[in-house]
Amino acid sequence: MTPSVYVLEYHLVNYRRTWRSSAFSSLVLPLLTMLGFGLGVGSFVTGGVEGVPYLQWMVPGLIASTAAQVAVAESTWPVMSCFTWVKSYFAQAAAPLRPADILGGHVAFMLFRVLASAAAFLMVAFCFGALRSGWSLLVLPIALLLGAALAPLVAAYTASVTTDMYLAVLFRFAVLPMSLFSGVFFPIESLPTGLRWVALALPLSHGVDLSRAATLGLDPGPGAVWQVLYLLAWAVAGWFLASWRYRRRLVI
């Protein structure tokens, strides 16, 4: 466990140099989305959604979607860089660290980034009056869980591909459609049945659902337990896949 902390420390120290530009893209861009869609398009959604004003309806979804995007962003190019460009994983592997420590430390950093972005966004949403309930704080652990469902799995993918072009492919074919069709901007109930099942199979829609229940102060019902367990299953599977891929790359 402790060796992972050293790895986390390494990533945190590195982050001190780049936090400004990353804070920019992981906070300012979602904020603009909130303004553009939540307020802009929202002003044309006269009836609201499910009896809720559009801004309040879409903001929890946007927070979950931001958490997911930060998790994926942190587990793609940075991981590729640690393997291929800067090769810091190999430097770490030369120290008395096991692949699982290296992975664990890095994933911890990714989750830190997810949590920080979600927290910042939550505060801004509060200022815009987009939160309706004290339960909104639960958005933070939900974001963390969603990040954990995605980050290790995507890190496993990154560790397995040969060029960074496949990362662009992941973003365009998986991350973008997932963000657009997981009930962030419109209810997934209006998707055709087949697509709805795809959306339900991906983790983001559950993160959106849970976050929305939290900020609107609704009772999510017993289904919420299953949603949490489903996200946990993704996290565990992702962890095992990633440790396997990391061992393959680092122990030669």
Place this chain on the structure above:
Amino acid sequence: MNSLIHARGLVKRFGDFTAVDGIDVDVRAGEAFGFLGPNGAGKSSTMRMIGCVSPPSGGELRILGMDPRRDGPAIRARLGVCPQLDNLDPELTVLENLVTYARFFGIPRRAARERAAELLDFVQLGERAGSKVDPLSGGMKRRLTIARAMINQPDLVLLDEPTTGLDPQARHLVWERLFRLKQQGVTLVLTTHYMDEAEQLCDRLVVMDGGRIVAEGSPRELIEAHSTREVVELRFPTDDQGTYAGKLEGIGERVEVLPDRVLLYVGDGDGALTEVHRRSLSPSSSLVRRSSLEDVFLRLTGRTLVD
């Protein structure tokens, strides 16, 4: 005019900094001509001006009888350039690198493919034709760059530090290929800060320092004019080699003190070494060797080439 390169008072300035400070050069067809000097001597700037990618700041320059300012594309059509840092295309295969490059000269695709295949054989990369560039070793990349420079059957090939950064075996392979080109009558112009490279490849060279030419001639002529036949290298078991300089006075023509050793410039090395021992000086190591361009450079500038 039968010089391929003709420069008079050639100058290159970057702002306040003068990289090339008025040099005169003539390179004749069929010769291998070298610019020798340490880093920052102005060799690369000179090469870029000759390659018509850097306009001269002053003086006269004619390449293949043309004016680089006006006829850049026409001149470059007949040049082959091998830059100091390989700029091969990492997204293309070895063969595609040559074929796409040939297209920039307007060489028809079919002719380009034939020529590329011949050149790959020439630089002994025929078996790697379908491989990407990245996995190639440094020496292979350099040979590929040399092949690329030959794609348009140039009248003049410019090689900027052709073997810098290569291991000894790879260097010899590059030298051997360049020597073949020279035998085929290709005019080579190269820069180097390696003495052995200049001695191996150049018929004639200029020694550059601080943007100026400090000497000119064949390697043999330069050594004869600026050094002695042999050199004795002595290392003494002390931090300050200079304390021994006085005690060596009178042996040979000249004594040079370097931080880690003392050089004696003499006609007869073994005789000089006997004299050193007769004066009961006991160096921890000693070596007698032939004079090289390194010694010429040291003599001309008071500095060693590779710091």
Place this chain on the structure above:
Amino acid sequence: MLPRLLPALDGMARRSAAVAGRNVAALRTAYWLVLLGGLLEPVFYLFSIGVGVGALVGEIPLPGGRLVGYAEFVAPAMLASSAMSGALTETTFNFFGKMKFMRLYEGMLATPVRPIEIALGELSWAMLRGSLYSAAFLVIMVAMDLTTPLRALAAFPASVLVGFAFGALGMTVSTLIRGWQDFDMISAGMFVLFLFSGTFIPATAYPDVLRWIVEVTPLYRSVDLIRGISLGSLGFVQLLDVLYLLAMLVGGLFVAGRRMERLLCR
């Protein structure tokens, strides 16, 4: 004069084509996938926002007061945005990568190829790619009954013009870039334009000052032009849009060529 000029132009075209040809030779499996992804991106947005959110919005009023379906309103904006982002990505990220990272242009400049020919070659490649995207997207628009085939045909050259204008702008921008950190700014700039250029709601919905700012941005002019064509509501304003984009194209190419000369031929 003309007999001298023609071979010169011919050589220029040939060498520019060779520069573009390099990119064709570099097409690989993964790159094809990235290209396909670029094609799908506006389609994803069209379905998510145009259709999905459109069901919540219903109809939206044009400046003239005419009501149109939300998907009809959003689709031309997605076309213009994808022409913009395709052209900017190719001429900034990829162009900069080739210039600084792979140092490809140094190699090219040792041949008879001149800086302006590199600029033209890269731009025509970006445009070839962008035109394919636009054509495919227009086919989808017609198939979804968001415009008529005739209007789609007319919108095609307009979208090519949009691509060229942004391509020229991108080349100028990439000669000013200092390093990778500036790309965050470019992405952010593109995203801001994408969100606020009258793409998802009419510019008239903004407060006055904001609206004026929005209306002078290049993406707004592009959206205005293509939407005018695809919805069949053309006027003098669209002529202004065309002039605006032409000026951007010529100005961008001129500045980019000069700056490249200075950057690469020092």
